[in-house]
Amino acid sequence: MISSEIAPHLEFKNNGSKIILFVIDGVGGLPLPKTGLTELETAKIPNLDRLASKGVTGMITPIAPGVSPGSGVAHLALLGYDPFTYDVGRGAIAAYGVGLKMEEDDIAVRVNFAGFNSAGAVVDRRAGRLATEKNMELCKLLREIKIHDVEIIIETVMDYRSVVIFRGEGLHPDISDSDPQATGEGVFPEPVVALKPRSRYAASIARTFIKEANDILQTKEAKAIAELPNGQHLGILTRGYSDRPKLPLMQHLYGLESLGAIASYPDYRGIARIVGMDVIYDGHELNDEFDKLEEVFHNYDFIFFHVKEIDSAGEDGNFDKKVSLLEEIDKQISRVEDLSPEVLVITGDHSTPAVYKGHSWHPVPFLLVSKWCRPDNVKRFCESECRNGELGLFHATEVMLYALGNAGRIDKFRA
């Protein structure tokens, strides 16, 4: 069942209860062949295990059986939105992530600084992992670009990534990416073309912008900011042309008055703003995230707390680092428990097994603690135990209903 589809049939009440949705990005794993144990099964996580004993558990399917999700869509599913109904583009997530707001006809697009060889081939999609400060200076230069009838808003996201909004009448987002998502001698940027006739004008604007940006990035001024190695020159790649997201807000769906997000990564802040949350933290230190939670907890009905690092360790194939990061989170988790939210949910948006080195489709351990949950026999927060939990294997899109129900926020359904 899909929370956002069931919600309109329900009556919600605001009983002052507080819900924390604690998302450990990429938490699920796969066993290391030599031990037969997953990352969670290897880690010493006594606090998470204690919460599993107190709570009710299960496993969630992020999107659909066998389907590995991107980060954005996996979070939308966790928040109850049907991933096959609601589509939020990468550009929009980036724009909201840096705090921009989109208007009706806006198009947002992710712009990456990249390194090209003299023939124009893409040799480094991340421009040597350009520093955020240099990115900010380059964006200043790009703000000189003027296109007739179109306002151009440019913001740095992080590292080599930035975002552009094109604002003007008659713009539509059906435009192909220039980012080939590959590098090499023979790999060139893809042509930026309209995928539907209505987007021809917007595509021509995008091409003009890309050309002018690439010209500026080859000037002396730009080179003075960022000089790439091996004679590479700077340029941009564009990805994820998107229009303004049209999702019902969580306030309206679930009767939650105040929603806050603590997330150490811009994309998750973007998702949070798109569904109606305040972003109440924009740093990126785990310890600071917990400090912030303690500080703002009493101001919000619902807090989405996002930890990113685990996922990155999984993507890097670093099993041991994933294990030690899980142990680090475990040490802090009692700080969350001590706040005594009426409902504490701990889960992930998807699995990122270190042995798989990427987001995967594997079910994700799920745990919910509340005064009214029915504890099952599961004593540990890990794959091999949570699969025996009362909630069984269920869809991520059902999590919000469990959270709201256990918080006493859903009225009795009918007579």
Place this chain on the structure above:
Amino acid sequence: MISSEIAPHLEFKNNGSKIILFVIDGVGGLPLPKTGLTELETAKIPNLDRLASKGVTGMITPIAPGVSPGSGVAHLALLGYDPFTYDVGRGAIAAYGVGLKMEEDDIAVRVNFAGFNSAGAVVDRRAGRLATEKNMELCKLLREIKIHDVEIIIETVMDYRSVVIFRGEGLHPDISDSDPQATGEGVFPEPVVALKPRSRYAASIARTFIKEANDILQTKEAKAIAELPNGQHLGILTRGYSDRPKLPLMQHLYGLESLGAIASYPDYRGIARIVGMDVIYDGHELNDEFDKLEEVFHNYDFIFFHVKEIDSAGEDGNFDKKVSLLEEIDKQISRVEDLSPEVLVITGDHSTPAVYKGHSWHPVPFLLVSKWCRPDNVKRFCESECRNGELGLFHATEVMLYALGNAGRIDKFRA
């Protein structure tokens, strides 16, 4: 979730991986009262048990809770087609099963040779389990029937069963069966009538055909081919008037380039052809099926391997035979394992418990082995263990997504 409905949202890649879907027809069972053990729990199946230990397991619901499926629809569900959306008639399955192809306005119908008493009552719906060779000779006689403006194509299926296609303009398949699905002194063939006004013409064609066929089957020539005991005379019963199946092909749905079917029974070959598979075996010896698999394995992305005998033993109420057939399959199963497909799925289309003597709704053990599956704690391939598997109880229509995902054939879903 329904694989064929989710598939259009996904991007598939052809990475050269190979999937084997091994279907043990009617594999699920019920405990024998005196032992409390099902057929699978009674059988010594060390190889299937080893695969269960290596793989991830669960139980599948064939169609819907409490619903016992026919063979055709149960297979369509396993292949990912919503059984409540797609309907393939018995006539069409029979036609494709013998290698016929249907055109736009064709109607296919199953024709059974049957025994009637002098009053015309149906006393043997299978004409003494008529031999296939005699059926072929009788079909030759029936090919003499000519109906104005309608081409009639007649083929033997097996034993007492054959199939007829009526080809001509203005034919529609909403026609009632003549087969009363019962026998006895007072049981007569049902009248063949149009169930919708548009099918009146086709129903009159069908009645003409039945009358002429019954006349031919009472001639000396026919009697020389097949003489029935106790003064019975031969005739036909018709069942399952169907139009051309309109299913999206598996190639188009799932991006699989080459699909092959090894099935020892015509109906399963029919289903396979209808969804786009090559039928690469048309014998009916278990050992030969495995030989064929080894021979053709490398030519196909996806192989549907079907074993029929278990189901028949279940329908006959022969618990011991079902057990010994399971043991026989187990001895051969390492031949499948040795091919090292990227994904090996072993399950059934439904349960056929010997104590129940028929297809049933009971969940069916499911097992998937791949390099990327997350093994659970299940060590045996049977009902009482697979129900503790990681995949829980899920719908048959999700099997294809699990198979394709584990084969690395589904691209990451969105950003």
